[in-house]
Every structure is written in structure tokens, then in C-alpha cells.
Amino acid sequence: MPTPARRIGDVILSLDRISLAFGGVKALTDITFDVREHEVRAIIGPNGAGKSSMLNVINGVYRPQQGTITYRGKQRHGMDSHAVAEAGIARTFQNIALFRGMSVLDNIMTGRNLKVRTSFVEQAIWWRRARREELENRAKVEEVIDFLEIQHIRKTPVGRLPYGLQKRVELARALAAEPSLLLLDEPMAGMNVEEKQDMCRFVLDVNEQYGTTIVLIEHDMGVVMDISDRVVVLDYGRKIGDGTPDEVRGNQAVIDAYLGVAH
Amino acid sequence: MSFFLEVLIGGLLSGVMYSLVALGFVLIFKASGVFNFAQGAMVFFAAITFVGLQKEYGIDFWLALPLTLAAMVVLGLLIERVVLRPLVNQPQITLFMATIGLSFFIEGLAQMLWGSTPRGLELGIQDQPFEWLMNRFNIGVSQFDVFAAVVSGVLVVLLAIFFQRTRIGRALRAVADDHQAALSVGIPLQQIWAIVWGVAGFVALVAGMLWGARNGVSFSLTFVVLKALPVLILGGFESIPGAIVGGLIIGAAEKLCEVYLGPYVGGGIEGWVAYVIALLFLLVRPEGLFGEKHIDRV
Numbered sequence: 001m002p003t004p005a006r007r008i009g010d011v012i013l014s015l016d017r018i019s020l021a022f023g024g025v026k027a028l029t030d031i032t033f034d035v036r037e038h039e040v041r042a043i044i045g046p047n048g049a050g051k052s053s054m055l056n057v058i059n060g061v062y063r064p065q066q067g068t069i070t071y072r073g074k075q076r077h078g079m080d081s082h083a084v085a086e087a088g089i090a091r092t093f094q095n096i097a098l099f100r101g102m103s104v105l106d107n108i109m110t111g112r113n114l115k116v117r118t119s120f121v122e123q124a125i126w127w128r129r130a131r132r133e134e135l136e137n138r139a140k141v142e143e144v145i146d147f148l149e150i151q152h153i154r155k156t157p158v159g160r161l162p163y164g165l166q167k168r169v170e171l172a173r174a175l176a177a178e179p180s181l182l183l184l185d186e187p188m189a190g191m192n193v194e195e196k197q198d199m200c201r202f203v204l205d206v207n208e209q210y211g212t213t214i215v216l217i218e219h220d221m222g223v224v225m226d227i228s229d230r231v232v233v234l235d236y237g238r239k240i241g242d243g244t245p246d247e248v249r250g251n252q253a254v255i256d257a258y259l260g261v262a263h
Numbered sequence: 264m265s266f267f268l269e270v271l272i273g274g275l276l277s278g279v280m281y282s283l284v285a286l287g288f289v290l291i292f293k294a295s296g297v298f299n300f301a302q303g304a305m306v307f308f309a310a311i312t313f314v315g316l317q318k319e320y321g322i323d324f325w326l327a328l329p330l331t332l333a334a335m336v337v338l339g340l341l342i343e344r345v346v347l348r349p350l351v352n353q354p355q356i357t358l359f360m361a362t363i364g365l366s367f368f369i370e371g372l373a374q375m376l377w378g379s380t381p382r383g384l385e386l387g388i389q390d391q392p393f394e395w396l397m398n399r400f401n402i403g404v405s406q407f408d409v410f411a412a413v414v415s416g417v418l419v420v421l422l423a424i425f426f427q428r429t430r431i432g433r434a435l436r437a438v439a440d441d442h443q444a445a446l447s448v449g450i451p452l453q454q455i456w457a458i459v460w461g462v463a464g465f466v467a468l469v470a471g472m473l474w475g476a477r478n479g480v481s482f483s484l485t486f487v488v489l490k491a492l493p494v495l496i497l498g499g500f501e502s503i504p505g506a507i508v509g510g511l512i513i514g515a516a517e518k519l520c521e522v523y524l525g526p527y528v529g530g531g532i533e534g535w536v537a538y539v540i541a542l543l544f545l546l547v548r549p550e551g552l553f554g555e556k557h558i559d560r561v
Contacts (some may be wrong), residue, residue, distance in 0.1 A: 028468050059447065061443075061446070080448065081446040081449070082446075082449050082450075082451045084449075085446075085447065085448060085449025086449060090447065090448070091447050093443065093444065093447070097441045097443045097444035097447070098440075098441065099436065099437050099441055099444065099445075100440055100441070101436070101439075101440055101501075102436060102437070102440065106433065106436075109433065110433060110434070110437045110445075110450070111448050112433060113430065113433075113437075113449055113450055114448070114449040116430045123428050123429040123430060173444075173448065174447075177449075178449060180560050188382060207479035
């Protein structure tokens with residue numbers, strides 16, 4: 001295990017007293033935590049604790065009723081998804097959200113969407129600048145493909161791939177955008193041990209090689225404790241624990257939430 | 264032989280006109296998964312507005328064209344905003360029903376604005392055979408048909424390039440597959456839909472002008488939708504090349520069947536043979552020639 005202290009920088013994302021409700025259902029109540037540059041930050045909690053809602057708030061899909069989000073010095077209440085992507089935040093989804101009709105390559109190319117600078121007229125007439133740009137984007141995509149070891153399925157329509165590989169393609173699409181902050185919603189859900197080990201390795205490699213900050217939701221406690229620098233624990237939309245894996249493991253509220261407690 | 268060729272060419276050329284209508288469907292279906300039943304009404308609305316502007320207000324042909332185009336794009340944008348956007352994430356059948364309602368609304372609107380009298384539409388191209396072809400090979404090919412085919416061909420090539428080569432094209436395909444994922448890579452959903460409906464309005468205008476010039480501009484123009492259906496079934500709902508090939512096959516088959524099979528069953532085949540072909544085709548290849556084969560893992 002690498003020692004986390006070596007690389008972690010300043011706080012780049014901080015969430016301050018976030019509350020989110022859908023009608024009468026309170027998904028998140030008064031949640032405050034931060035994410036430091038280059039760290040692997042895990043969000044854990046039992047089902048329905050509000051983990052995915054939390055990611056959706058960071059990602060701009062949901063707009064919290066209260067609280068502020070500060071990302072790289074810019075404060076906001078909520079943001080649209082387009083602006084979030086522009087700011088260098090990419091994500092994967094709990095239930096795979098890929099473009100099923102397209103090949104693996106095309107799917108990952110969509111991750112380069114915001115890197116395209118030439119106009120569509122230039123692209124349509126196959127202008128030199130547009131062609132060069134397409135080649136550059138393609139080169140970057142190939143790099144990601146090599147990195148995640150999915151060369152052999154490049155041309156396969158994603159709908160035909162097994163689940164574990166689809167998850168990997170989704171990660172590839174997120175990486176193609178060269179994000180500075182990567183949000184992973186249960187990247188290892190439904191995988192067998194071997195696939196999980198591969199995914200862990202990729203997540204850590206991304207973090208180390210590209211210095212990408214990672215916020216991940218995961219249910220497998222072994223994985224979470226192994227790869228994360230700090231863990232935040234949610235239960236019924238409230239924060240009940242925050243700290244290093246060891247601290248969280250010893251936290252009585254967390255143990256109660258997971259194992260149940262006699263009232 | 265020359266008679267066979269004349270029938271075949273006539274069929275292929277009229278098939279291109281079907282393709283043009285089918286194209287409007289494909290565009291919307293590709294980008295939003297909505298089967299837009301109102302496409303026929305949009306074709307009618309475009310044609311009657313174009314003619315109306317000229318006849319009622321005495322506006323010049325070349326001025327009426329951009330004005331109608333603007334009206335169609337605005338109509339497309341309005342449909343997107345007022346009808347489809349509130350229905351985001353609803354099942355496809357709901358969206359389909361909404362477009363049926365929409366088609367009645369547009370037809371009513373067109374009659375309210377321009378009245379219900381049929382009008383002629385003049386493009387300045389004669390519906391007469393080329394003389395040199397007639398003299399040399401004894402084949403009659405209508406000048407108007409060739410003109411319409413060329414216009415449609417150019418339009419198709421432009422759209423194909425737009426979809427295949429540009430970032431917007433890739434974004435369109437992405438949006439059709441998964442809204443959430445598209446948002447996460449920074450594709451602006453609403454902007455993409457606005458573009459699609461704008462382009463669909465433009466295609467409706469071209470189709471409306473050509474069909475209007477051929478058959479006159481009347482309420483029956485909305486029924487060209489029905490002719491686009493077999494074309495779509497043959498070509499596949501998601502495919503621009505499919506709309507073209509499907510159109511050519513249906514056009515040629517209609518005319519050839521009418522001429523060579525018609526006499527045995529008392530004629531009048533042209534009106535329905537396309538649907539029979541489509542039905543047979545559904546049995547063999549339900550996704551169409553160029554459509555995407557959907558494989559579901561269960």
C-alpha cells in the first residue's frame with residue numbers, strides 16, 4: 001500500500017451544509033465535507049443513505065435546496081451538467097449509462113466531446129485543422145484504451161459486452177475527458193473478485209499516474225478500506241462519520257449503522 | 264426493354280421523393296427516439312405557408328423561401344419546447360401519442376392561417392420528359408422527377424456528412440442512446456434537440472415544396488407520411504442511407520408491380536403494394552436493412 005500522505009494537496013472541493021429534498025423525502029440533510037487534491041475519497045453508507053444523491057449534487061444533476069459547493073475556489077449552489085463537465089469533473093454511473101448502439105471506440109470518443117474546438121463546418125468538409133484535431137483526440141482515446149487494457153474490444157458495440165467490461169468502458173469514457181476530479185458510483189458493483197481487483201488497480205493507477213482526484217461510492221468494505229485515503233459515512237441522509245479508514249472503522253455510530261443497534 | 268427502363272427510372276425517381284419524407288422521421292428518431300407522426304403535417308404546413316406567402320401577400324419566391332424556412336425552424340423549436348420537453352423520460356408511446364395530437368394541431372393551424380382551398384405550387388420546372396432522351400433511347404424521364412431527385416440527393420449527402428463527421432452528429436447519436444450519460448460528458452441536451460427539430464423543419468420544407476409542386480398543395484399532402492412508413496420499415500428507423508435505399512426500393516417496386524402485375528389483379532396495385540412489401544419484410548428482418556439490431560441481455 002502506498003502511503004497517502006506523500007501527494008495529497010489542498011482542498012479542491014468543499015461541500016458546505018448541503019441539504020436536498022424531493023418533496024417530503026429528505027435525501028441529504030446538512031452535509032459538510034471536503035475533498036483534497038489527488039486524494040481518493042470514499043463515500044459509504046447503507047442502501048438509501050444518500051450516496052448517489054451526493055454525487056448527483058456534485059455533478060450538477062441535482063440542485064440542493066440549501067448549502068454551497070466550492071470547487072477550485074468558485075462557490076455555487078448548483079450548476080448545470082454542461083458547466084460541470086467543462087470544469088473537469090467526469091463521472092461513471094451506478095447503473096451503467098453507455099451509448100449502447102455505439103462501438104467502444106465511439107463511446108470513449110464522446111468523452112472528448114468538450115475538447116473539440118473546430119466548428120462543425122470545418123469537420124463536415126474534413127478541413128485540415130479538424131482532421132488533425134480528430135487524430136489528436138483519437139490518439140488520446142487510444143492511450144486510455146491501452147491504459148485500461150480494452151484494446152481487443154475496441155470495435156465491439158458496447159451492448160454486447162459483459163457487465164464487467166461495460167463498467168471499464170464507462171471508466172474509459174470518463175478518463176478520455178482528462179478530468180481533474182473523477183466521480184465513480186459503485187465502480188465494482190456486481191463484479192467477481194478478479195474483476196474487482198482489476199478495477200481497484202485501475203482506480204489507483206489513474207490516481208497515481210494522472211494525479212486525478214477520485215470520489216467513489218462503494219459497498220465492498222475491503223475495497224474501500226484498501227484504496228481510500230479518507231472516508232465519509234452517510235446514513236439516512238446525514239453524515240455520521242468522516243476520517244481515515246481506520247478512524248471510520250472504529251467509529252461506534254458507523255458500526256451501529258451497518259450492524260444495526262438495539263433500541 | 265426501353266419501356267421497362269422507363270418504368271424503373273420513373274419508380275426510382277419517385278422513390279427518392281419518399282426518401283425525402285422518411286428522412287424527416289429518421290432525423291428525429293435518431294436523436295430523440297420519438298416517432299414523430301406530425302412530420303406529414305409539418306410537410307403540409309411548410310408547403311401551404313410557402314404558397315400562401317406568395318399568393319396572399321405577393322411575396323417574391325426567393326423571399327418566401329427563407330421566410331418559410333424561418334417559420335419551420337421556429338415551429339420545430341416550439342414543438343420541442345412546448346410539447347416534448349415537458350414529456351422527457353416518459354415512455355415512447357406517450358411521446359408518439361403526443362405527436363399524433365400535434366399533427367392535428369398543425370393541420371388546424373395551417374387551415375386557420377391559410378384556409379382550406381387546394382393551391383398550386385410553381386417551382387418553374389416542367390413535368391415533361393427530356394427530349395433528347397426521348398429521341399435517342401425512347402425513354403421518357405420527367406425533368407421534374409430528376410430535379411427532385413437531385414435536390415433530395417444533395418440534402419441526403421449533406422445530412423449524412425453532418426451526422427457522420429461532426430461533433431454534433433456524434434452528440435446526437437449519444438443523446439438518443441442515454442440522456443444521463445450524454446449530460447455527464449458535457450453534451451447540452453436541449454441545444455441538441457433544438458438543432459434536430461430545426462433541421463427536421465428544414466427537411467419538411469424541402470419535402471413540402473417538391474411534393475406540393477407535384478401533387479398540388481392540399482390537405483392530402485399530410486398523407487405522404489403513410490408512404491414513408493414502408494420506406495422506414497425497409498431501411499431501418501435510425502439510418503439515413505436506409506431511408507434512401509428504402510425509398511428507391513419502394514418507389515421502383517410500386518411502379519414495376521403496377522405495370523407488370525397490375526393487369527392480373529385488375530390494376531390499382533400502386534396504392535397498397537408498398538405496405539405488403541413492408542409486411543413481408545417485417546417477418547424477415549424487423550430492424551430493417553440498415554437499422555440497428557438491438558440485442559438485450561437479460
